[in-house]
Amino acid sequence: MAARRRQDRVLLPGEREGRRGFLKKGLLGGAILAVGGAAWLATRKTRPAPELGGPFQVLSAAEATVVLAAASRFIPEHWRFPGPGQVGVPRKVDAILEMADPATQKEVKRLLGLLENALAGLLLDGQFRTFTASPPEEQDRRLQAWAASRLTVRRTGFRALQKMVFAAYYASPETYGAVGYPGPPGAVTPSLVREPERRREAEQPAAAERPPEPAPAPRPRAPRPPDVPAPRPLEEEPAPRTGVGPAEKREP
Amino acid sequence: MSDRPATGRILTGADVRRDVEERPDVCVVGSGAGGAVVAARLAGMGARVVVLEAGGHFTRGDYKMQEAVAYPQLYQDKGQRATADQAITILQGRAVGGSTVVNWTTSYRVPDRVLAHWARVHGVEGLTPEVLAPHFAAVEERLDIREQPLEEANANNRVLWDGAGRLGIDRSMVRRNVRGCQNLGYCGMGCPVDGKGSMDLTYLPDAVSGGAKVYANVRATRIERAGRRATAVHGAVLDPRTDRPTGRKVVVRPKLLVLAGGAVNTPELLLRSDITSGGRVGRRTFLHPVTAAVGIFPHAIDGFYGAPQSVASQAFVDRGPGKVGFFLEASPVHPMLASTAAGGFGPEHQQVMARLSHLSALIVLAIDGFLPDEEGGTVSLRSDGRLRIEYPVRPEVWEALREGTKTLARIHLAAGAEVAYSLHQDPVAIRSEGDLRLLDRAPWEPLRVNLFSAHAMGGCAMGRDPERSVVDSRLRMHLLENVYVVDGSVLPTALGVNPQETIFGLAHWAAGHIGAAIR
Numbered sequence: 001m002a003a004r005r006r007q008d009r010v011l012l013p014g015e016r017e018g019r020r021g022f023l024k025k026g027l028l029g030g031a032i033l034a035v036g037g038a039a040w041l042a043t044r045k046t047r048p049a050p051e052l053g054g055p056f057q058v059l060s061a062a063e064a065t066v067v068l069a070a071a072s073r074f075i076p077e078h079w080r081f082p083g084p085g086q087v088g089v090p091r092k093v094d095a096i097l098e099m100a101d102p103a104t105q106k107e108v109k110r111l112l113g114l115l116e117n118a119l120a121g122l123l124l125d126g127q128f129r130t131f132t133a134s135p136p137e138e139q140d141r142r143l144q145a146w147a148a149s150r151l152t153v154r155r156t157g158f159r160a161l162q163k164m165v166f167a168a169y170y171a172s173p174e175t176y177g178a179v180g181y182p183g184p185p186g187a188v189t190p191s192l193v194r195e196p197e198r199r200r201e202a203e204q205p206a207a208a209e210r211p212p213e214p215a216p217a218p219r220p221r222a223p224r225p226p227d228v229p230a231p232r233p234l235e236e237e238p239a240p241r242t243g244v245g246p247a248e249k250r251e252p
Numbered sequence: 253m254s255d256r257p258a259t260g261r262i263l264t265g266a267d268v269r270r271d272v273e274e275r276p277d278v279c280v281v282g283s284g285a286g287g288a289v290v291a292a293r294l295a296g297m298g299a300r301v302v303v304l305e306a307g308g309h310f311t312r313g314d315y316k317m318q319e320a321v322a323y324p325q326l327y328q329d330k331g332q333r334a335t336a337d338q339a340i341t342i343l344q345g346r347a348v349g350g351s352t353v354v355n356w357t358t359s360y361r362v363p364d365r366v367l368a369h370w371a372r373v374h375g376v377e378g379l380t381p382e383v384l385a386p387h388f389a390a391v392e393e394r395l396d397i398r399e400q401p402l403e404e405a406n407a408n409n410r411v412l413w414d415g416a417g418r419l420g421i422d423r424s425m426v427r428r429n430v431r432g433c434q435n436l437g438y439c440g441m442g443c444p445v446d447g448k449g450s451m452d453l454t455y456l457p458d459a460v461s462g463g464a465k466v467y468a469n470v471r472a473t474r475i476e477r478a479g480r481r482a483t484a485v486h487g488a489v490l491d492p493r494t495d496r497p498t499g500r501k502v503v504v505r506p507k508l509l510v511l512a513g514g515a516v517n518t519p520e521l522l523l524r525s526d527i528t529s530g531g532r533v534g535r536r537t538f539l540h541p542v543t544a545a546v547g548i549f550p551h552a553i554d555g556f557y558g559a560p561q562s563v564a565s566q567a568f569v570d571r572g573p574g575k576v577g578f579f580l581e582a583s584p585v586h587p588m589l590a591s592t593a594a595g596g597f598g599p600e601h602q603q604v605m606a607r608l609s610h611l612s613a614l615i616v617l618a619i620d621g622f623l624p625d626e627e628g629g630t631v632s633l634r635s636d637g638r639l640r641i642e643y644p645v646r647p648e649v650w651e652a653l654r655e656g657t658k659t660l661a662r663i664h665l666a667a668g669a670e671v672a673y674s675l676h677q678d679p680v681a682i683r684s685e686g687d688l689r690l691l692d693r694a695p696w697e698p699l700r701v702n703l704f705s706a707h708a709m710g711g712c713a714m715g716r717d718p719e720r721s722v723v724d725s726r727l728r729m730h731l732l733e734n735v736y737v738v739d740g741s742v743l744p745t746a747l748g749v750n751p752q753e754t755i756f757g758l759a760h761w762a763a764g765h766i767g768a769a770i771r
Contacts, residue, residue, distance in 0.1 A: 073597065073598060074597040074598065074601070075597075075601075075602060076598055076599060076602065078599075078602060080606065081602060081606075092320075096324075096330070096332070099324060099330040099332075099495075100329075100330070100332060101638050103634075103636050103638055104638070140598060143597065147596075147597075147677050148677065148678070148700075152337055152698060152699060153337075155677075155698070155699035155700070156337050156338045156339075156699060158677075158699075159338040159339070159699050159702075160338050162592070162597060163338070163341070163592045166588070166591040166592050167319075167323075167331075167588050167591070167592055169591070170319075170587040170588045170590075170591035170592075170605065171318070171319040171320035171323075171587065171588040172320065173318070175587065176587065178605070178606065179587050179605045179606060179608040179609070180606070180607070180608055180609035180610075181556055181586075181587050181608055181609065184316075184317030184318065184436075184438065185317075185436060185557075
């Protein structure tokens with residue numbers, strides 16, 4: 001009973017209180033929840049990822065595992081990009097949350113619980129699996145379902161997660177090389193900064209000051225399952241995207 | 253106004269070891285564009301001034317030019333401020349100096365047409381270009397506001413200059429409040445070379461040398477009132493290291509109270525004090541909602557370096573009746589900001605991020621608040637006490653953002669971009685003019701395209717009619733005779749230009765009659 005009452009109070013970041021019922025029905029199916037979905041969920045435990053890098057102040061190990069799993073789809077494996085685990089995304093998301101209001105923390109924890117929820121997997125993919133236990137392509141589908149949902153509240157949840165993960169990852173200096181960002185100018189004092197600025201401008205065509213293309217870094221992350229296509233080389237033209245429209249396919 | 257100390261000082265939360273009570277002539281809540289200018293002017297007139305600022309006091313050595321440091325340190329809600337539905341990320345500074353510490357230095361006087369609109373529609377009396385002109389002139393001199401030369405525009409701003417030029421779209425160089433600017437590109441993270449005319453380096457030192465006492469790390473929590481007068485402001489002292497309350501309190505019992513916390517925090521403080529002005533406090537919040545188009549270029553743009561904003565286009569501010577105008581500017585291109593702006597996830601998002609150094613980011617800002625029945629957003633308090641900002645984006649604003657995105661994409665292509673992307677969660681790719689119609693088919697709805705705001709305005713609108721506004725045309729609250737609001741919250745509409753200089757000018761002007769009201 002207690003668990004069910006907690007589910008009734010699911011409130012995502014920014015959700016209006018009046019939308020609780022709407023969320024329940026739209027997201028998980030009111031009927032299933034009403035027969036005690038939360039208790040059912042409890043039979044599917046999140047297995048904490050070994051590379052979490054805690055301890056955490058706000059997130060549980062299970063919630064941090066969900067963050068890492070989502071981050072690994074947001075920034076999928078690519079030789080130029082350090083893995084979200086290497087960069088410590090769960091710890092950094094935890095740090096972002098630690099600065100937030102306790103009520104906001106609770107909302108984000110609920111959001112992660114909902115994303116992980118096996119019932120949601122059942123409804124979205126016909127697979128009774130938690131998010132973290134799902135194969136990558138199913139995880140992508142589930143994230144996409146949140147991002148493109150008709151329900152504002154699910155898009156809100158996706159946006160909250162997207163901003164936290166990208167902020168945690170791309171604000172990390174370890175990722176600067178992957179995006180070709182040399183980082184802030186060094187040794188900044190009023191007398192020193194002019195020169196590097198000028199030099200940078202002068203050398204822009206040759207790009208001599210830019211760091212060399214990063215070499216492939218050893219990747220401790222698990223290899224991608226064979227059925228998932230490897231990422232395109234990033235130097236290529238972006239290939240046509242799905243769902244953009246026919247003109248996408250025209251010659252540039 | 254007697255027995256004032258020869259010189260004031262800036263104290264931080266660490267300096268306040270026991271509860272403090274102050275009885276100055278004026279208490280100014282907030283030390284940004286409005287509060288700092290008022291404090292300096294009043295102190296210069298001989299008034300005893302106490303300033304309360306929730307943010308910390310930082311100096312150039314504190315600015316590390318790292319997004320991971322700067323946003324939690326220098327922005328409201330640690331950089332996490334957004335509308336309740338997360339659809340619009342709201343960037344507002346939080347420091348001694350307010351948003352002027354982190355803004356991109358773009359400086360405009362309020363356009364004449366906006367003042368005329370306020371007079372006609374909102375009953376604002378006596379605020380004319382002629383009345384404000386000497387105040388703007390004084391501010392421009394104090395802050396070294398002048399035009400950025402074209403040769404100092406970075407490649408990102410050159411895209412706007414060149415692309416718009418080739419399309420015959422009017423554009424101009426931006427005026428900036430900088431001195432000794434090194435064009436580093438880190439205005440948004442605090443200037444590490446003191447190159448900005450931000451308030452912490454200009455009007456606040458003026459205020460302090462006039463005797464003002466500035467309390468950093470003191471968050472105003474409640475206004476106490478008796479009848480039509482505010483009698484005290486209660487402040488909670490925050491630990492400068494953790495930003496958490498230390499338990500110490502500062503109580504200020506001033507003759508006059510000036511609220512200058514900005515368009516979100518001033519309404520918030522009034523609402524926390526149960527001062528609602530008949531429900532009008534926290535209404536008519538305008539944001540200049542922003543989206544962007546990013547262009548990918550064959551050559552390096554390095555938009556993370558160089559003055560973030562030096563070129564702008566005001567060509568589309570007046571699009572005719574029933575339409576929302578927009579203006580165009582550039583944005584710095586740092587990894588975190590870019591990654592949270594670009595839509596989608598996975599390989600496609602990564603592909604855009606991998607070309608960050610070849611990426612140009614141009615923004616369209618919708619000019620909200622001018623349609624006859626346009627009410628903008630709201631600032632309110634949740635039942636659990638948290639702040640809530642809501643902003644329903646009107647169809648006319650979406651239309652402006654869509655047409656603005658088309659214009660930006662055309663500018664990118666004209667400047668040589670291989671492709672331009674919208675900020676949709678399913679990004680629209682534009683490789684030719686013919687692709688622009690894809691933007692008509694794209695969903696312009698909350699959370700399907702990423703929106704930002706760096707210009708929160710309104711919430712305590714000025715006007716003649718107490719039934720329709722919160723402060724009068726001289727910025728005094730209709731409800732409370734010794735309380736003035738001097739910040740972006742008094743603006744009855746958005747401005748159509750970056751707001752800092754308008755707020756400087758209004759504050760410089762208002763300080764004249766606020767000073768005269770001290771008895």
